[in-house]
Amino acid sequence: MVFVFCLTVFYYAVVPAPNIDTIVSLAKRRGFVFPSSEVYGGLGSAWDYGPLGVELSNNIKQSWWRWLVYERDDIEGIDSSIILNRLVWRYSGHEETFNDWLVDCRKCKGRFRQDKVFDKNADGSFQPNQCPTCGSKDWTDARAFNTMLQTKLGAVADDDPSALAYLRPETAQGIFINFLNVQTSMRRKLPFGIAQVGKSFRNEVTPGNFILRTREFEQMEMEYFVAPDGDHWKLVDYWVEAYMDWFSSLGLSRENLSLYEVPGDERAHYSKRTVDVMYRYFPEREKPWEELMGIAWRTDFDLSAHSKNRLDAEGKRINPDSTEDLSYFDEPTKTRFYPHVIEPAAGVNRTVLAVLMDAYSERTNDKGETRVILKLVPKLAPIKAAILPLAKNKPEIVGMAKAIKRSLQPTLRAVYDDTGGIGKLYARQDEIGTPLCVTVDHQSLEDEAVTVRDRDTWEQERVKVADLADHLHRRLQM
Ligand code: ATP
Numbered sequence: 206m207v208f209v210f211c212l213t214v215f216y217y218a219v220v221p222a223p224n225i226d227t228i229v230s231l232a233k234r235r236g237f238v239f240p241s242s243e244v245y246g247g248l249g250s251a252w253d254y255g256p257l258g259v260e261l262s263n264n265i266k267q268s269w270w271r272w273l274v275y276e277r278d279d280i281e282g283i284d285s286s287i288i289l290n291r292l293v294w295r296y297s298g299h300e301e302t303f304n305d306w307l308v309d310c311r312k313c314k315g316r317f318r319q320d321k322v323f324d325k326n327a328d329g330s331f332q333p334n335q336c337p338t339c340g341s342k343d344w345t346d347a348r349a350f351n352t353m354l355q356t357k358l359g360a361v362a363d364d365d366p367s368a369l370a371y372l373r374p375e376t377a378q379g380i381f382i383n384f385l386n387v388q389t390s391m392r393r394k395l396p397f398g399i400a401q402v403g404k405s406f407r408n409e410v411t412p413g414n415f416i417l418r419t420r421e422f423e424q425m426e427m428e429y430f431v432a433p434d435g436d437h438w439k440l441v442d443y444w445v446e447a448y449m450d451w452f453s454s455l456g457l458s459r460e461n462l463s464l465y466e467v468p469g470d471e472r473a474h475y476s477k478r479t480v481d482v483m484y485r486y487f488p489e490r491e492k493p494w495e496e497l498m499g500i501a502w503r504t505d506f507d508l509s510a511h512s513k514n515r516l517d518a519e520g521k522r523i524n525p526d527s528t529e530d531l532s533y534f535d536e537p538t539k540t541r542f543y544p545h546v547i548e549p550a551a552g553v554n555r556t557v558l559a560v561l562m563d564a565y566s567e568r569t570n571d572k573g574e575t576r577v578i579l580k581l582v583p584k585l586a587p588i589k590a591a592i593l594p595l596a597k598n599k600p601e602i603v604g605m606a607k608a609i610k611r612s613l614q615p616t617l618r619a620v621y622d623d624t625g626g627i628g629k630l631y632a633r634q635d636e637i638g639t640p641l642c643v644t645v646d647h648q649s650l651e652d653e654a655v656t657v658r659d660r661d662t663w664e665q666e667r668v669k670v671a672d673l674a675d676h677l678h679r680r681l682q683m
């Protein structure tokens with residue numbers, strides 16, 4: 206094997222932490238994420254995933270699913286409906302309490318989430334700040350706003366209350382109501398988990414910051430069911446560490462991740478402990494951190510709330526509408542109880558954004574020209590290898606390059622590209638994070654070998670076509 210090192214005029218001034226705006230423009234220019242409904246002026250908080258964005262987000266979801274459902278022995282996967290019986294949301298408490306607290310600026314009429322524009326005092330009360338739009342301090346009192354998105358089922362009159370339904374604001378409830386189905390059909394004993402990935406919807410008051418906060422988003426949630434007398438505090442720590450390791454495997458550096466022990470007055474009413482994993486989404490701001498995911502000990506609240514047998518202090522059924530009891534019979538101790546739950550809940554979109562921010566780097570040469578290199582870990586790269594002909598007007602070279610692309614495609618995502626000179630083609634692949642480029646040149650026709658170029662080092666290596674698939678798989682660690 207012959208090694209050829211690429212001579213380059215680029216000097217490396219690596220710029221690691223960009224801001225979200227840098228990513229927005231790269232994402233649009235290169236087909237990761239587009240503003241939605243742009244032909245009609247857009248739709249505030251909605252974004253569409255383009256050809257590369259859908260691959261990146263699928264790769265993140267696949268990595269998560271493999272890690273939890275395939276590589277562990279104690280987790281099952283499901284895919285429940287987005288629209289559930291309305292009673293699910295009544296008994297889960299969402300109808301009553303899934304609220305944001307709103308304040309309006311009396312001067313400019315701007316409407317904001319109170320906790321996003323006011324500072325919090327030590328006693329939990331809020332300290333009014335200036336309106337971020339007009340600077341006024343003339344605020345209305347805070348009032349609750351339920352953020353579940355409503356719809357109507359069936360061909361009914363506009364005002365028929367029985368047709369009211371919600372688009373789920375979390376995937377978790379679909380897991381809780383299937384607890385017994387999964388446990389009995391898969392003959393599971395505690396502890397075990399159920400994982401689900403899918404869309405959720407929240408009528409956010411102030412969506413924004415690109416795909417960080419939207420009204421339609423995707424979640425990867427897992428409910429880990431354990432006995433009520435377990436060490437739940439320690440289990441939260443265990444899952445925090447497990448997720449920190451998983452995020453590292455996606456290329457996120459530890460210095461861009463931090464943990465936030467959520468105080469009692471900020472936790473959901475069902476949670477006895479919540480730790481948020483924060484990402485440095487705003488390196489340029491005074492408050493750089495925003496939530497990437499949360500890990501909550503949800504107690505036995507949800508399973509018992511959906512169960513028909515649970516009684517209140519006066520012996521009355523708490524849930525007269527349920528037809529099931531979601532308790533668990535523990536054979537060794539011959540006891541029946543409602544399992545407790547540890548829930549790691551992560552956002553797909555926020556993970557996509559963090560991955561793009563961490564992978565972004567720039568190199569500038571002595572002429573001041575800048576190149577973007579997206580250092581995605583190979584398992585997340587939308588395209589694993591680009592097959593590039595050195596001369597697109599030479600049918601033998603083009604034919605060989607296309608044949609190589611077709612032969613690789615069954616086992617890894619490869620593309621063929623001949624829409625520019627080789628320097629431009631390399632630059633384009635660097636910018637979208639393709640780890641390896643394969644170049645077919647005149648010599649290839651003679652020696653049945655190609656040049657494999659590394660995205661991060663720009664080193665080139667000559668490889669026999671017969672060994673190419675193995676070589677790429679080894680380099681990509683797939
Ligand atoms: P926030 O405080 O930022 O509104 P949350 O604490 O309400 O988030 P959870 O209910 O814990 O969020 O949801 C779990 C995860 O789902 C979040 O950590 C986040 O990654 C993702 N998520 C929640 N709301 C949104 C949204 N509007 N847009 C994108 N992702 C979201």
